[in-house]
Amino acid sequence: MASNGIKDRVAIVGMGCTQFGEHWDKGSEDLLIDAAYQAYESAGIEPNDVDAYWLGTMGQLSGLVLSVPLKIDYRPVTHVENFCATGSEALRQACYAVASGAYDLAMAIGVEKLKDSGYSGLVVSSPANDGTLGNMSAPASFSLLAPAYFKKYGLDPAKGKEVLARIAWKNHRNGAKNPKAQFRKEVPMEAILSSPKVADPLGVMDCSGVADGSAAAIVCRAEDAHKYTQHPIFIKALSFVAGPGEGPLAQDYDFTTFREVVASARDAYKQAGVTDPRKEISMAEVHDCFTPTELVLYEDLGFSPRGTAWQDVMNGFFDLDGTLPVNPDGGLKSFGHPIGASGLRMMYEMWLQLRGEAGPRQIENPTLGLTHNLGGAPGRCVSFVSIVGR
Amino acid sequence: MTVGIIAYGAYVPYRRLKRAAISEVLGIAAGKGERAVASFDEDSVSMAVEAARDALRTVAPANVRSLVFATTTPPYAEKLNAALVAAGARLPLEIRAADLTGSPRVGLTALLQAADAVRANGGAALVAVADCRIAAPEGKAEQAGGDAGAAFVIGGDPIAEIVASASVTREFLDTWRAPGERFAHTWEERFALTQAYGPLLGAAVRRVLEEAKCTPADLAKVIIDAPNPRAVDELARAVKLTPEQRADPLALTVGQTGAAHASLVLASVLAAAKPGERILVASAGDGAEALLLKVTSRAAGYTQPRSVGRLIESKGDVPYARYLKWREILPTEPPRRPDPDRPAAPPMLRSEAWKFGFVGSKCTACGTPQLPPQRICIKCAARDRMEPYPFADRAAKVATFTLDRLAYSLNPPTVNVVVDFEDGGRFMCEMTDCDPDKVEIGDEVEMTFRRMHSAGGVHNYFWKCRPRR
Numbered sequence: 001m002a003s004n005g006i007k008d009r010v011a012i013v014g015m016g017c018t019q020f021g022e023h024w025d026k027g028s029e030d031l032l033i034d035a036a037y038q039a040y041e042s043a044g045i046e047p048n049d050v051d052a053y054w055l056g057t058m059g060q061l062s063g064l065v066l067s068v069p070l071k072i073d074y075r076p077v078t079h080v081e082n083f084c085a086t087g088s089e090a091l092r093q094a095c096y097a098v099a100s101g102a103y104d105l106a107m108a109i110g111v112e113k114l115k116d117s118g119y120s121g122l123v124v125s126s127p128a129n130d131g132t133l134g135n136m137s138a139p140a141s142f143s144l145l146a147p148a149y150f151k152k153y154g155l156d157p158a159k160g161k162e163v164l165a166r167i168a169w170k171n172h173r174n175g176a177k178n179p180k181a182q183f184r185k186e187v188p189m190e191a192i193l194s195s196p197k198v199a200d201p202l203g204v205m206d207c208s209g210v211a212d213g214s215a216a217a218i219v220c221r222a223e224d225a226h227k228y229t230q231h232p233i234f235i236k237a238l239s240f241v242a243g244p245g246e247g248p249l250a251q252d253y254d255f256t257t258f259r260e261v262v263a264s265a266r267d268a269y270k271q272a273g274v275t276d277p278r279k280e281i282s283m284a285e286v287h288d289c290f291t292p293t294e295l296v297l298y299e300d301l302g303f304s305p306r307g308t309a310w311q312d313v314m315n316g317f318f319d320l321d322g323t324l325p326v327n328p329d330g331g332l333k334s335f336g337h338p339i340g341a342s343g344l345r346m347m348y349e350m351w352l353q354l355r356g357e358a359g360p361r362q363i364e365n366p367t368l369g370l371t372h373n374l375g376g377a378p379g380r381c382v383s384f385v386s387i388v389g390r
Numbered sequence: 391m392t393v394g395i396i397a398y399g400a401y402v403p404y405r406r407l408k409r410a411a412i413s414e415v416l417g418i419a420a421g422k423g424e425r426a427v428a429s430f431d432e433d434s435v436s437m438a439v440e441a442a443r444d445a446l447r448t449v450a451p452a453n454v455r456s457l458v459f460a461t462t463t464p465p466y467a468e469k470l471n472a473a474l475v476a477a478g479a480r481l482p483l484e485i486r487a488a489d490l491t492g493s494p495r496v497g498l499t500a501l502l503q504a505a506d507a508v509r510a511n512g513g514a515a516l517v518a519v520a521d522c523r524i525a526a527p528e529g530k531a532e533q534a535g536g537d538a539g540a541a542f543v544i545g546g547d548p549i550a551e552i553v554a555s556a557s558v559t560r561e562f563l564d565t566w567r568a569p570g571e572r573f574a575h576t577w578e579e580r581f582a583l584t585q586a587y588g589p590l591l592g593a594a595v596r597r598v599l600e601e602a603k604c605t606p607a608d609l610a611k612v613i614i615d616a617p618n619p620r621a622v623d624e625l626a627r628a629v630k631l632t633p634e635q636r637a638d639p640l641a642l643t644v645g646q647t648g649a650a651h652a653s654l655v656l657a658s659v660l661a662a663a664k665p666g667e668r669i670l671v672a673s674a675g676d677g678a679e680a681l682l683l684k685v686t687s688r689a690a691g692y693t694q695p696r697s698v699g700r701l702i703e704s705k706g707d708v709p710y711a712r713y714l715k716w717r718e719i720l721p722t723e724p725p726r727r728p729d730p731d732r733p734a735a736p737p738m739l740r741s742e743a744w745k746f747g748f749v750g751s752k753c754t755a756c757g758t759p760q761l762p763p764q765r766i767c768i769k770c771a772a773r774d775r776m777e778p779y780p781f782a783d784r785a786a787k788v789a790t791f792t793l794d795r796l797a798y799s800l801n802p803p804t805v806n807v808v809v810d811f812e813d814g815g816r817f818m819c820e821m822t823d824c825d826p827d828k829v830e831i832g833d834e835v836e837m838t839f840r841r842m843h844s845a846g847g848v849h850n851y852f853w854k855c856r857p858r859r
Contacts, residue, residue: 118726119726119727119728120725120726120727120796121727121796123727123728125728125731126731128731128734128736128737129733129734129737130733130734130737130738130740130741130744130745131732131733131734131738131745131842131850131851131852132741132744132745132762132852134806134818134819134820135730135797135798135799135804135820135842135843136794136797136804136806136818137727137794137796137797139794139796140792140793140794140796140797140804140806141792143792144790144791144792144806144808147790147791147792147831148790151831197793197795198795198796199792199793199794199795199796200792200793200795200803244768246768247808247818248808248816248817248818249760249761249764249768249816250760250768250769250816251789251810251814251815251816253816254789255789255790255808
């Protein structure tokens with residue numbers, strides 16, 4: 001029994017990412033074509049050079065969603081889905097496929113077209129059921145973290161709310177420097193604090209953007225990487241964990257942690273040989289679907305000791321010019337969250353930063369980057385952690 | 391065999407509509423007091439379940455051989471509503487169950503039929519009555535009506551023996567509602583008063599007194615229930631009742647609760663009744679039912695923790711406009727969220743004990759209670775070592791909570807809570823009958839059977855929690 005990882009055996013040699021946001025003039029097939037061709041061009045290859053595809057998108061039934069618009073020449077396309085971590089799951093499968101030697105070049109691509117539904121927020125349909133499953137919206141599920149965290153660590157609710165707002169403020173500040181982000185404007189703290197309530201204590205400005213978008217990565221075995229680019233990035237760790245769902249079942253879960261994240265982080269650090277993430281990780285893209293999620297993730301990922309992440313937030317530790325910049329591209333909050341694309345969008349920022357191509361957001365000489373992608377709800381979720389480096 | 395009431399229960403919903411609040415909005419004359427209203431997630435079935443659970447505190451469900459559910463507002467026109475009540479009250483499979491509907495008098499009809507069944511077959515019989523009275527705005531019935539439930543277990547060795555009964559039935563047109571109509575029509579008041587209720591109630595009451603060899607003076611309490619309160623006054627005068635003999639009709643606190651009303655008032659009277667006292671109950675509607683009860687010595691040892699009086703005191707106001715929205719009398723802009731799906735029949739059948747009875751499981755290997763019922767223990771991972779473990783009557787506390795302003799609801803914001811049960815077990819559910827701004831971690835809650843939503847003609851029943859009443 002082991003999770004051995006594939007450290008330094010697979011490289012990303014090309015990536016693409018569309019602008020995220022309201023693409024009223026584009027369908028998901030347009031977004032897929034745009035992201036795929038950006039990735040082909042980035043790797044300097046032709047579509048026919050790719051041997052196999054992994055497609056991450058929500059609620060679709062087959063690989064035809066990709067192969068038909070792209071006119072893929074009779075190659076395997078696997079549709080994968082794992083809640084909001086779908087894009088990362090597609091990447092993980094593609095990496096393992098080339099690592100195994102089954103294929104030479106593989107593409108992981110994710111897409112979501114959320115703005116066509118006509119509804120506010122994310123809508124997920126459930127299979128036929130007995131009507132006992134509840135009707136809780138995503139912001140409500142994640143808002144459960146806030147009062148639990150505040151109470152456990154003695155933050156009064158007003159101070160806690162300020163900590164959460166500071167996270168949103170930071171992510172918007174980063175996103176303002178990113179031409180592909182959905183929201184490219186800094187937002188003052190007062191506007192975040194006073195935004196209309198969605199699920200107390202969370203306001204609209206504590207929630208990630210509902211967006212359309214697509215992102216893609218091309219992967220190959222490490223020894224072939226330099227055939228395609230001067231500056232490949234290498235996979236150090238890929239970890240995926242699905243939990244038993246203790247949150248709504250067991251009294252000892254206290255809603256101040258994601259046990260799935262703790263487990264996947266531990267696994268990823270072991271694969272990559274990281275022993276002190278607070279010091280060794282240069283930058284991270286984490287799953288900031290709602291502000292309290294990012295707060296709790298700092299501790300679950302080992303960036304801050306338990307009960308202290310809120311202090312790191314307030315003193316700018318995670319700011320773009322801080323010691324460990326988190327969500328330098330604006331995160332789900334400001335870049336937007338088209339479900340199937342988000343995990344690959346996170347990796348796209350690692351790709352830019354590690355290659356020195358992040359423009360005004362460029363972090364000085366990063367060596368190890370981490371992406372964290374989560375799907376589900378506190379106490380019942382799946383978690384992905386990757387570590388990449390030069 | 392002495393047959394009568396061996397246990398009883400009642401349910402008055404938490405919400406009250408002040409009659410002055412109606413007149414303020416509609417600009418009509420204000421009535422006095424307030425009426426009880428079923429919340430947006432309640433109906434006659436859910437209220438009957440609450441009353442039945444209350445009545446079954448002291449009776450083993452396995453002794454119950456039949457159930458009659460009486461109401462004028464059944465949620466289903468076709469499909470046995472009583473089957474839902476039986477599932478919510480966790481009655482055994484081997485019972486006879488029936489719906490009785492069509493007239494407010496069916497509450498007492500159900501009680502008398504249950505007594506007949508016990509005399510014929512032995513065992514115990516459950517009677518659950520509830521009504522959710524809807525009437526057109528501006529009408530008298532909207533102000534006078536109320537929503538509530540009551541339940542009786544009928545059996546041998548009772549706390550109140552049924553000494554005599556009388557039934558009369560006559561065809562006349564007073565109150566009627568065709569299938570598909572929301573509001574009932576009524577004939578001109580004087581007609582029913584002089585030609586129907588007066589004479590028919592009078593006949594039933596006189597016959598029951600005769601049969602029991604009693605005079606009106608022998609009665610400790612008299613409950614006369616008629617659609618028109620003047621009919622009650624006239625009859626009371628005619629048989630020379632003193633004001634002390636007449637039971638409080640709960641008009642100012644609850645309202646006239648249709649088929650449930652005579653039973654609800656009877657439950658409130660029984661709470662104070664002393665051994666040896668005689669109680670007369672009569673209810674009118676296309677005729678009348680009357681019965682005479684004699685309180686036995688067993689009543690002295692019977693307690694009713696959640697009495698009608700206590701339920702009346704436990705309350706919170708609802709604004710009239712919101713009440714109209716709850717009853718879907720006032721159409722409102724739907725949220726930009728998908729409508730909920732209807733629940734599916736096969737999964738509902740598979741999880742019947744869980745969905746309707748709120749029965750979870752307890753691991754026999756490590757003793758951890760858990761809900762919904764699991765096959766593999768969340769604590770020790772033992773496989774298929776579970777035994778059924780009912781949670782419906784267990785106390786719990788709020789572990790954490792949120793106010794969901796995005797989820798679809800007729801009564802936003804939805805209060806979602808994580809609750810921990812005192813003896814183990816955690817559940818995530820909606821909290822109802824509460825003030826969203828006052829919810830706190832540590833609040834004590836109890837479980838309540840509710841209608842979650844309706845879709846595709848299917849009413850989805852399940853459990854929520856509420857602050858302890």
